Amino acid sequence: MNAERPFPNVVIRASAGTGKTFQLSNRFLALAVADEPFDAILATTFTRKAAGEILDRVLLRLAEAALDDDKRAELSRFVGCELDRPRCLAILQAMLRQLHRLRVSTLDSFFIQIARSFSLELGLPPGWQIVDEIVDRRLQAEAVRAVLESQSTQDTLRLMNLLSKGEVSHGVSRQISSLVEGLYAIYAESPPEAWDALPRLKPLAPEQLRAALTDLTEAQLPGDKRFVKARDTDLERFRSEQWEDFLGGGLAKPVVNGTATYYGKPIPPDVAAIYEKLIDHAKAVLLGMIANQTKATHELLGRFDEAYGRLKTERRAMRFDDVTRRLGTAWLGGRVEEVAYRLDARLAHLLLDEFQDTSPPQWQVLRPFARQVGDGDRRRSFFCVGDVKQAIYGWRGGVAEIFEAIHRQIDGLESASLDESFRSCPEVIETVNRVFEGIAGNPIAVRYPEAVRRWAARFTKHSTARHDLAGYCRFETAPRTEEGGTQGHDTLAYAAERVARLRDEAPGCTVGVLVRRNASVARLIYELRKRGVAASEEGGNPLVDSPAVELLLSVLALADHPGDTAARFHVAHSPLAGPLGLARHDDAAAAWQLSAEIGRRVATDGYGPTLHDWTTRLAAECDARDLNRLVQLVEMGYGYEAEATSRVDDFIQLVRSQHVQDPTSADVRVMTVHQSKGLQFDVVVLPELDARLVGQPPQLVVGRADPTEPIQRVCRYVSRETRPLLPKAFVAMFEAHERRVIEESLCVLYVALTRAVHMLDIIVAPSSVREKNIPSTSAGILRATLVGDGAIEPETVLYEWGDANWAKTLTGQAAPEAAAVQQTLPLRLAASSARPTRGLDRRSPSQLEGGPRVDLALQLRLDTSGAADRGTLMHAWFEQIAWLEDGLPDDESLRRIAEKLGPRTDLDELLSQFHAALERPAIADALRRATYHQPAADDARSAVHAGPEVADPRWEVLRERRFALRDGESILTGSIDRLVILYNGPVAIGADVLDYKTDAIGPNDPAAIDEKLNHYRPQLDAYRRAVSAMYKLPPERVSARLAFVSVGVIRNV
């Protein structure tokens, strides 16, 4: 280990397949071995999956080293320190004990952690959450609606007209939505003044303009008809405001260029002078239009931003980039210490993966940390790894130049580069070398000299460690499209054909088909499935690739829209027609009924159980794949419940948009090159390289003073012809933009070519009949290198390298394909015992009052009188009384009891009510011992009166007697207000239950009392059952009585 700086600050440029993650895990392990606190190490990458892999890798390597001598020796070598077994075990154990402190995460989740600890300072709404894409899209749509609602039609029109250059397309929300989708990120990242950076020139005043035009009309021109004609055309163009045509043609053009000659003849200076005026005017107007458009874009985005921001605050919803931006702009610079405090960790070592994809806002947050660890303190370190050649996330805000600018940001960085692949066979690597080593001289690439020069500087010759791998590269053409067809589609279809064959030739191998556009992914899946190849999109397809799922969605659709006859037909012609009772699509009444039923079912049972039920009914008609998809749909239904809305449509929409991996079809994976990053396949097929290197022009172009700085200028896209009119800085900005586009195109090509382990199959379109030169496409670059000049014929192999029979040399790899036939796992349980004891229902007698059904109106009565409290207090007071003969508690203690239950104003009145109740003969009798010595009145007879027949009577009074016992299928539990037990000697022979009721009842209202009696009967019956069971008394020996204390009535139940 280096004595003065154990962990050098280093930047590693790691080419594809050279083991970036490995390097990062080396550094992590080296730090751990050096006893650096684990939580002082921050390792970040871009995807959650990659973060998980890094952590796994670190722990796995350490664990293997602990158990295996060879692995330990290897690890010792990589961390530069001799490790013995106990040491490995100790480090591993320490690390496992601190799993929760290991900071291996995505940048986003690291930022979120900071933001959570600073949410008040950052002005984030309390309880904020990161929203998923689906919710976010909904919010955006809502914001667009709000924008439209909040401004006048005229205002919207003005902006729309500015934006669409006078065209009046009919979709308004759609247009704004797509504008927002494309440009909001730029808006969010740029200050307002950036949108106003284009200087405005002053056009001629109307009278000056008139004068100039008159001058030109009357100007003396050389005696050449062509001069006159050109002048007239110029005037015409000028008057009809065709500014670009005016500036780019006629006599104006040579004046603009400064040659001032036309057909070799000089333009007279006085004429040129007039032209100059007009040119200035045209320029002013034209630039003004561009500036206005840019501003209008900003204005519209601003309005959207306002509405969107409001909604997000309201819903406590944030996006990752909101968090990043707030962190970057609001505060972080000087507060690294505070962050360390709230994060409970002083970060001393930064390990950054995929650094080329960092965006300027992200770098702004990271920079203070990076500077701090890179500040020369030898206990800290900075490590970053990336590959500018794989910088393909420009569209997502990644700015690869940050990687190149890092040396300027942090002092004393060492660099290293890795060019030995641990992934690809020699044939693939050689093809990569052939293409990129010569890129600077590639006749297609040199059409973009600046971009190519920069790119070439980044490429060093690759080598591979995998000489053991058999390999093959092929460059071939698809059939030529017939008239009326689309070559791109046919190339894809041909590729599908090829893949189908490859799958037979190289069974068990993974195949990745990489394309440029999402639409091509869909088309390829279609073509492949048509050929019986089970293909899946990266991340899976929406579940509607299963007809069974579609059927259930049609059933669900009826819930919201019983009038949807297409859905009705679908259901009526399915196996569910019978079970759901919809036999005919034109049976509207049945559809309405079904609609209501489904709505109810989904609301009460939830989506999961409902869908599961239908799935059960459908299973017999399904094949394994459909059933699998149905089960996944059921799962989605279960998971959806928490966010379910009252519209079934919302769930349907979710199913249609959510991608779900289908585990049964993983033969061939189709994805965009972007999605393939970080992945590898035995075979890679590239069928879409015929795309132009310069893509469609963007809507906006942005410029920064430095790649690491915020956006400084924004400008609507300006055509190449008009660009010379712009100020120099803007011209440079457009040039830089175009250069970046080319660089990124080359990156995409590089990433695409470097995914293959064994075989690379590149399929391009044949030369079109009109082709004069090799086109400026990725395919063109490959042609120029691998094939050379001249047209290419259809269905021809143009270049081959390696062994076409490579797959035959693989041994033991041809794993049998996973059987698509479904197995099931049976589950057998023992029979439940006849008398289970777990999970018994619990009932309390008071729940039983009023019978088993509940009248909601009574239940929801809002008590304003405090009757419930009064009842509680009365019960507490009555609880004090054992036998009336033994005396009453004094008012003082009664008041104390009341106080415990809360303050009240009506205490005196209640006290007098209590005393009044005790004065009523029936109540008083019931509480006296003496009463039980004699028989009682019939209507309130208790079971504990004892005459002479009882030899040794003794009464026990229990108050608030709790009980719990088994009552059939449930446990009956509760407490009895007053329970008197009659004993004869030691044996209980009778019991009396007295329940106090404080209900307000009018005097002399026997009907009301009868009604109450009925109401409370179930409760009292339960008490009787309980007492009879507890004291083993026959039921008739237990009396149960209600004491209506307010009217002094006691009734037997």
Add this chain to the structure above:
Amino acid sequence: MSIRRLFLDWTRPSLAVAVDYLVERFGAAGALDLGGVIVALPGGRSSRRLLELLVERAEAGGRTLVPPRLVTVGKLPEMLYTAKRPFAGDLVQQLAWVEALRNAKPERVAALLPSLPETDDLETWLALGEMLGRLHRELAAEAMDFQSVVDCGGRIEGFREQPRWQALLDIQAGYLRTLDGLGLWDLQTARLFAIRHGECQTEDQIVLVGTADMNRAGRMMLDQVADRVTALVFAPERLADRFDEHGCLVPGAWQDAEIELATDRIEVVDGPADQAAAVVRAMAAWDGRYAGDEITVGVPDVRLVPYIAQQLRQCDVPVRYGVGRPMTESGPCRLLEAVADYLDGKRFSSFAALARHPDVQRWLEARPIRSDWLTEMDQYYVDHLPHRLGGRWLGKPEGSAALRRVHEAIEGLLSGLDAPRRPLAEWNPPLVELLVTLFGGSPLDPTVPAQRTTLKACEKIHKTLAEHQAIPAELTPTVSGGEAIQLVLRAIVGERIAPLPDRSAVELLGWLELPLDDAPALVVTGMNEGIVPASLNADLFLPNQLRRELGIEDNDRRYARDAYALAAVVASRADVTLVAGRRSPDGDPLAPSRLLFAADAETAARRAVRFFHREDATAARLVLPGVLRAGRTESRLGVPRPEPLAEPVASMRVTEFRDYLVCPYRYYLKHRLGLAGLKDEAEELDGGAFGSMAHEVLGDFGRSPVAASTDPEAIAAFLDAALEHLLGQFYGPAPLSAILVQVEQLRARLRRFAQWQADWAAQGWRIEHVETGPEPEQASLVVDGSPMFLRGRIDRIDVHESTGQRMIFDYKTSDTLKTPRQAHCAGGEWIDLQLPLYRHLVAGMGIKGPVDMGYIVLPKDTSRVGLQRADWTEDELREADAAAETVVRGVRAEVFWPPADPPPAFSEEFAAICQDGRLGSVLDDKDDNGDAE
């Protein structure tokens, strides 16, 4: 005197051991009188279970049981003292915090909150209040206040948070003052008061069962009644030094503790569904040794519950998740939510959602309203895109008759809530009325799950309303009806409705309940870091270091709690399987729990090798647990075959031909069966509606006196007026803003049309017919000797004043311009026959002589508004007729099969029937990345 600790056998289920103890200590002949005993347990479920065991034991021993008071340890303190004042409810507390926050000195608060919420943003204020309350509660539970933190911070290196805590201290003082002023207390204050004044007392015996983790306030209170307290600690005596004098865990002693556990009892699988499958596998491996009620599945991560529930149901195994469904998913809560949403702006979409609420539907069913109102509502939306309902009804009255009644009914239902802002509790009567109206129609049976859910939710709502009523006037907020509902719902978030008991069910339990569960067989899922144990690695107020310094719950204590729980769980039963996932339901990578490595270093290393090696999990996923079995190797869910038509087709619209050419099957569905989708999701006019509007305006124009005008201004003026009129007629006085903009876009196109029309008229062309067509059975195409009658309306027929020549026109308003040739032919085939067939319509109308055809296009590029003449030769037109004849033959022979492949681009409404998705969708074929040719 201190608490008595008893270490009890942990190789048997803890509760059974606890029952033994109670019987031994309190039992007598024939009686088990626990009337003077308080038993405190960690959770509600274990209390219930203990009671079951006590009842069972008493019954078996023939003893009369007086049950003890059973409380959760969190509620125990309230049995030990008498509060001097009533407690403030949750909302009152939050409002008091808000009050304190609003009244605190701004310059001090700035250290805490650089910017305050808007004054009227009650929601955010309350959320802040809640946050402060939580902080206050957490510290108070440990017998501390914010001052403690200020004091403590001094001992932490680099502590710079004094100003924040000073601010918090101010606010806390304000909060306590506010409650004090109202004569109220919060629970924490009451407890601290009782502690400080030594007021804790009890006459009962207190038995603590497995309460290994108590907060400081609770422990201090127990200390005051220590001579009556017995703590049952389930652990062998030899581990005594891992517990303190209260029987609580000593965190430090557990950090390096090994947990005895065989590695083969741990399964690490991929995603949530795989965890669920692992549960089934583990249960299957027990091979029928256990009944459902002897099995417990531990689910520390609630997100897994649905996956597990589903997989077990799929195996026909009843499951019960005692925690239950969130109350917010109940009918009453969803109703209130929908109502609040509707009250806020009364948008159509919220009306449509509210009206679809099942209980609203049920209520509507009981009224005299036609049952097809839902379809009527969809159709009304499609036709008129209303922003909101009410006011003027559009279209023909009979088209909205039922809808109007529904609207009236719902407006009536909500009338009490649709009123100006007022003090919170004043909304109670209309809210109760709403609930009673919708749910109280007939008595509810709590044994029926759905009704029970309703009942429980209503009870909780009722309770919340009562709390609103109890808010002191000084704190009562003035709110709208919708806000009042939001406040009710706010109190319900987090509440759950337990399902009815199911004695045969496999029980799903949360992690905290597991140690005291007594089922002999257990599978624990979610054994992942961050879930078990949870850890806190960053915090707004109380980072771990501060927590440790304060001696409050920190990561070590969390770990100790879970390590003990796992040790006890594993020690106490015969069969345990632990399952960890690699991926969360959100797709985040997961690491196995640290607890799974609580072993000697060697074992830990072996486990690490196993757990961190990612193998392909696909194979496991192919095995579908349970009874669901695919019935066939080839799905029988085919595309329904066309059925013979009831009657032969006698006539066709000229526009139908195109659909047949595109796809005969979809033609059959659309034209022969008349199927159509119906949705209410449009945000603006679609192409069709935009076109209809243009056609209507242009039709009016053609019939108007200015039809022959050569004055563009006059024409434009007429078109403007007609547009205005139609806008009102179609979309009412206050249409969606998007429509207003669209109308302006249309106006711009019509302006250019006016110009063109004036020129055209100046050339001598006069409009002869507008929206016209032949009488029935007047126009036909004779195919194989018999006529196929043609129907259709021609937008416009012009005739030239001097030459007598005629032109047939169709208006086209799509954004991009297509010539008749582009629209009708592609790749050398006829794809549409509309214009050529117009010739036959015209003939059927008795118009003779040469007829030209064309489009009048109004595209988005208005400079191109004008005529696009059809330039077919006679030969070509004959070809078109031949193509039409082929179509007619096909239709007559009912050749409607097979569907076109690949599916046509615009057939979305039939995509499900035609199974378009089966092969993947190729519909979206526009350039989405902008970088291909």
